[in-house]
Amino acid sequence: xxxxxxxxxxxxxxxxxxxxxxxxxxxxxxxxxxxxxxxxxxxxxxxxxxxxxxxxxxxxxxxxxxxxxxxxxxxxxxxxxxxxxxxxxxxxxxxxxxxxxxxxxxxxxxxxxxxxxxxxxxxxxxxxxxxxxxxxxxxxxxxxxxxxxxxxxxxxxxxxxxxxxxxxxxxxxxxxxxxxxxxxxxxxxxxxxxxxxxxxxxxxxxxxxxxxxxxxxxxxxxxxxxxxxxxxxxxxxxxxxxxxxxxxxxxxxxxxxxxxxxxxxxxxxxxxxxxxxxxxxxxxxxxxxxxxxxxxxxxxxxxxxxxxxxxxxxxxxxxxxxxxxxxxxxxxxxxxxxxxxxxxxxxxxxxxxxxxxxxxxxxxxxxxxxxxxxxxxxxxxxxxxxxxxxxxxxxxxxxxxxxxxxxxxxx
Numbered sequence: 001x002x003x004x005x006x007x008x009x010x011x012x013x014x015x016x017x018x019x020x021x022x023x024x025x026x027x028x029x030x031x032x033x034x035x036x037x038x039x040x041x042x043x044x045x046x047x048x049x050x051x052x053x054x055x056x057x058x059x060x061x062x063x064x065x066x067x068x069x070x071x072x073x074x075x076x077x078x079x080x081x082x083x084x085x086x087x088x089x090x091x092x093x094x095x096x097x098x099x100x101x102x103x104x105x106x107x108x109x110x111x112x113x114x115x116x117x118x119x120x121x122x123x124x125x126x127x128x129x130x131x132x133x134x135x136x137x138x139x140x141x142x143x144x145x146x147x148x149x150x151x152x153x154x155x156x157x158x159x160x161x162x163x164x165x166x167x168x169x170x171x172x173x174x175x176x177x178x179x180x181x182x183x184x185x186x187x188x189x190x191x192x193x194x195x196x197x198x199x200x201x202x203x204x205x206x207x208x209x210x211x212x213x214x215x216x217x218x219x220x221x222x223x224x225x226x227x228x229x230x231x232x233x234x235x236x237x238x239x240x241x242x243x244x245x246x247x248x249x250x251x252x253x254x255x256x257x258x259x260x261x262x263x264x265x266x267x268x269x270x271x272x273x274x275x276x277x278x279x280x281x282x283x284x285x286x287x288x289x290x291x292x293x294x295x296x297x298x299x300x301x302x303x304x305x306x307x308x309x310x311x312x313x314x315x316x317x318x319x320x321x322x323x324x325x326x327x328x329x330x331x332x333x334x335x336x337x338x339x340x341x342x343x344x345x346x347x348x349x350x351x352x353x354x355x356x357x358x359x360x361x362x363x364x365x366x367x368x369x370x371x372x373x374x375x376x377x378x379x380x381x382x383x384x385x386x387x388x389x390x391x392x393x394x395x396x397x398x399x400x401x402x403x404x405x406x407x408x409x410x411x
Contacts, residue, residue: 036312066356
């Protein structure tokens with residue numbers, strides 16, 4: 001089998017590349033010819049003081065890495081596959097307090113606590129309020145004259161409101177959480193003029209806000225999820241710091257990802273009009289999962305090998321970073337029939353858009369699916385003739401499949 005003919009210096013985490021497109025043809029080539037491939041990085045571009053990472057592109061291998069945390073650690077170098085060459089190691093290590101970057105058994109302890117907020121009962125309790133929010137959001141967009149930006153008018157609002165409802169953020173504070181979370185992930189995109197330092201400051205603002213909320217609930221408990229998570233710390237609940245890092249994770253994992261899934265989903269519907277007509281007519285329950293597979297809002301996370309091991313016929317040394325590329329796994333023809341087709345009736349749909357299984361499988365999957373269903377039902381009811389006005393403007397990012405702007409018109 002010949003090696004894939006990637007250009008010299010090709011890097012799947014290059015933000016300039018990902019601002020232009022997700023490299024699906026290159027992923028397809030690797031899955032066949034070299035499903036585990038060493039990707040060299042020069043000049044400390046990722047911030048890890050090493051020489052590169054292994055790109056894992058097949059569905060089965062991504063699942064294997066995800067389900068073996070004893071071999072592939074999230075803690076050692078965090079799950080973020082690329083920072084920037086200026087970041088200090090202390091700033092990377094500080095992110096180990098976030099659930100996403102923990103390993104068992106500490107990850108197991110914290111996850112068992114925070115998943116109380118994501119029980120079926122807790123999600124059902126939010127459904128009617130979020131349905132009303134979705135309707136109001138779409139009605140507000142309908143009232144606009146001419147074309148409008150789908151991202152700011154529709155996609156961005158419901159995920160923010162869902163998280164705020166979940167943890168009880170007052171309405172008057174919600175825009176601050178939205179602004180802070182945007183700045184945390186926008187440091188790679190020069191249009192936003194956000195430096196890494198501003199991103200770190202925004203993270204600190206979210207931490208402080210959440211820690212203060214936790215402290216207040218400890219003093220005066222309420223009938224909300226914050227009180228449930230932080231009250232009686234000695235009885236197996238979160239301390240204020242742990243709650244702060246939990247909210248920090250939600251601000252990105254729950255907000256950015258669902259926003260981008262919604263935007264990519266709308267773009268997919270409008271460029272596959274037969275699917276939009278089918279959706280409006282039938283409202284298939286399978287649609288949200290296909291939207292997430294198609295969008296794959298997180299292109300990749302990483303793990304770090306805790307020991308020498310073999311994967312895909314390659315020897316991975318202890319300490320090597322391993323990139324698990326969900327965007328490639330979700331187009332693997334060994335798993336999906338017609339993987340490059342957008343099909344909202346696809347069933348089964350074992351995509352890895354919510355993670356590859358194992359301890360880091362997305363805690364908020366049921367909430368994200370609910371949000372996607374609610375917003376697209378509202379759009380189909382109120383804006384059935386929505387049409388594209390321009391191509392999506394993509395975010396410059398090393399690991400998020402983000403859209404900054406998608407111009408649409410009501411008809």
